[in-house]
Every structure is written in structure tokens, then in C-alpha cells.
Amino acid sequence: MAWPEGYGRRVLAEVDSTSAEGARIARSLSGPEWILGLKQTAARGRRGRPWVNPAGNFAASLVLRPTEAPEVVALRSFVASLALYDALEAVVGDASGLALKWPNDVLLHGGKLAGILLESAAGHLIIGVGVNLIAAPQAAQVEAGAVPPVSLLAETGKRVLPEALLDALAEAYAVREAAFVTYGFAPIREAWLARAARVGEEIIARTGSNAYRGTFETVDEQGNLVLKTSEARRAISAADVFF
């Protein structure tokens, strides 16, 4: 495997959060940079949810300086989750049991294996990626109704080192990013949908103010979750999805 040209690589023994570190160093970077934290002391999930991150699990962030409009920048949620799927397929050796959950979770055997959180500020985008390589939190530690967490080790018996996954992810990401920049969202969307969980099935999308139950029809050209409820067809841009 070859480290992609033009991407920086730094590995930190310990860091509060790789995304926080990314935000601190973003201005000083001359190009995209991957930051791997072997140990994170203040890992965070969406909206401040704790993200359990023992040593041996994967925690890395990619710092980019995209120039597109914000709604286009946000589509990297799909670029990143697709690349992570590719990378996991590469390190595990096959893709059986892997699936994507809108907008950017990676599932293994129906459980949550990985989460991605993107943060855009001051001209930079930070893509934070967490993968339960060797350990997952107990189901009781996550929100009721959420997809139960799983680890790669427990599900497959394979022990993958964080640096090995970083190499695979950086390579896969560079390929998907190049496609995104060159051809736009269409090829990413198509590949993403081909790997998506629960298309055509009933799901629940909980937004900041409402919860909608309906059939997960597709992801539209803007990246929205398209849900057909009993009343309407809704395009949802931000929500937690429950199966």
C-alpha cells in the first residue's frame, strides 16, 4: 500500500482529540494532513456525546482546506464513510457484513463499528474518524434505541493496528476524494448507496425538533436522507437515524 502523494501524516502518542489538534494546526499546514492519535484523552462524538476510545482503537482526523460552498463541503461525509468502508474491506480482506448508515456511520454485522464527525470552520474542514478496532462500549452506554456498538476484533477475530488502518484509509480516501473533486457527488452517491443499509426499509429519523418514521427511499443529489412518511416525502439534512 502506498501513502498518497500530497497528504501529510502525523502520529501522536497522546492527544486530547485529533480533531481538536487538527483545528489548532490547520493554519500552519500547506496541504491535507492526517493526524492519528494512539491515545485520545477527550474524544467526542456528535453534539458532545462521549466517544469511548481505549488504546488500540482507531482515532484519526484529516485536515483539509476545501474551497467549495458549504453544502458541497458537507458531502465529504459520504466521501469519508465510503473511503472508510473501502479501507476496512482492504484490511479485513473482505466486505462481508459491512454497510453504511446515513450519513456516515460504518456498520459491521448490523452494529456500529465506526463514527465520523466533520467540523468546518475558518476555511478548514476536519474529518474525525473513530473505529472500534479492539473494543466497543457496552450497549447500555449508548443512547436507547441506537445501533449497538461492535468491535472489529470481536466480530471478525482480526486484530488491526491503528497505523495499518490509517495507511489503508489515507489511500482509499485520496482515491474517493479525487473522484469527488473531478466528477462531483454522483459517483460517490452511487457507490455509497450500493453499500447502504436499510434502503427501502422503514427507519426513524430524529431531527432537532421532530422524529419521522418512514421508508428510506434514497439519498438525494444534495446528500439528504429521503424519507417517505405516511404524509409526505421528506428530504432531511440533519438527523439521528434509528432502525
Next chain:
Amino acid sequence: MSNKNHEADVAFIKALADVLRDNDLTELQVKREYGEDDSLNVRVSRVQPQAPIAAAPVQHSVPVAAPAAAAPAPAAAPADDLPEDPAAHPGAVTSPMVGTVYMQAEPGSPAFISVGSTVKEGDTLLIVEAMKTMNHIPAPRAGTVKRILIEDGAPVEYGAPLVILE
């Protein structure tokens, strides 16, 4: 604005201002439909309870197909510092994307801003989330937060006014 309605409009606005004051409201917006393509939008607001009542611009929307004689006036749409649509306010900061608004970095954290906050250019005003991307919306310039037009957790559309910054 057609003259025949002018006096009635003024009376109407005065009545609204009374309602505003008598009920101790800070803002009131009313749309009156006079007929097809002819309506009146009024917003009256008070900056502080003690402050005098300021009447917002009054604007009759003139139908495109109106007789030419009625046409010269539409340019008379008053240009002052209180446009009826907050998005048109010169101090409006609008949403660059469709998403969900968060007023603080994470639940339990203090809000980035409140009315009266002074901000520097580039300071985060709020977050708009879409596709699990947290977009920090920066202050386009230094100023004071005059109004916050959205609520935490609410969905916003592209171009929706978020904050008035002066």
C-alpha cells in the same frame, strides 16, 4: 403605494402600534390581503420597552401586470434601516446552507452569542449541521448582536436570516 389606501394604512399601523404597546410586545408582523397580488406587510417593533415605537416600512406589493399608471410608485419602497424582511436587513447574517441550527458547541455549553454580545470578525455565531458536518458560521465583521432570529435545534433553509449584527 397607492394614495387611496394611504390614510387607511397609516391608521392601521397606528392601531398595530397601540396593540404592540398595550400588550408589551416587542414585535408584531401582519400581512393584509387586499386582493389578488395586492397586499400590505407591516412589521412594527420596539427596541426596548421604554423606547418609542418605530413603524417599519410599509410596502404595497404592486402586481406586475398592473396598469402602467399605477407603476411609477413601486420604487417608493422605503429604504431605511428596518426592512420588513430580516433577510434584507443590511446586518443580517444568513445561513449558507440547509441544516439544523445549534446555538452552542455542544449541549450544556454556553451559547456562542446572546443579544447584546459583541463579536469580532470570524467569531463563531452558531453552528449549522448538515450531513453530520458541523459548520461554524463566522461573524462576517465585528459588531453587536442585535437580534437572534432562530432557535436552538431548529431547521433552517439556505439564505434564512440567522442573526442581525450591527
